[in-house]
Amino acid sequence: MDITIESLGKIADYFTIVHHIPGRIRLRAIGDIATDANQALRHDLTQTMRQIPFIIDFKLNALIGSLTLRYDTSRFEPALWEAWLRKERLDEILFCFQIPKEQQ
Numbered sequence: 726m727d728i729t730i731e732s733l734g735k736i737a738d739y740f741t742i743v744h745h746i747p748g749r750i751r752l753r754a755i756g757d758i759a760t761d762a763n764q765a766l767r768h769d770l771t772q773t774m775r776q777i778p779f780i781i782d783f784k785l786n787a788l789i790g791s792l793t794l795r796y797d798t799s800r801f802e803p804a805l806w807e808a809w810l811r812k813e814r815l816d817e818i819l820f821c822f823q824i825p826k827e828q829q
Contacts, residue, residue: 728773728776728777728819728822729819730815730816730819732773733809733812733815733818733819734812734815736770736773736809737809737810737811737812738755739754739755739756739758739766739770740752740753740754740755740792740810741753741755741810742806742807742810743791745803745806745807747798747803748795748796748797748798748803749793749794749795749796750793750794750796750803750806751791751792751793751794752791752792752793752794752810753790753791754790754791754792756790757790758770758787758790763787767785767787770785770792771785774792774794776822777822778800778821778822779796779797779800779801779821780794780795780796780797781795781796781797782794782795783795800821801821805817805818805821
């Protein structure tokens with residue numbers, strides 16, 4: 726799955742911020758991602774999270790609809806999370822996805 730501005734926007738459509746400290750963010754899913762109907766969404770989301778170079782690790786809890794991420798603040802500034810979920814600065818955010826880990 727290639728990460729595009731459109732896919733960044735789709736991810737933003739599904740989540741709101743519950744709690745955020747630099748290096749760790751917990752998101753709440755809008756809607757029910759635990760249903761069988763959303764199995765493909767959970768799979769795509771997991772695959773996307775694995776591709777993001779600044780994410781250290783993540784935990785998707787489909788039953789309660791949360792996604793907790795630990796990320797490298799030297800590679801992705803904390804303020805970009807809020808911008809991403811408001812669908813702002815998506816070009817800048819997409820650029821962060823495209824830089825290999827060793828170059829960031």
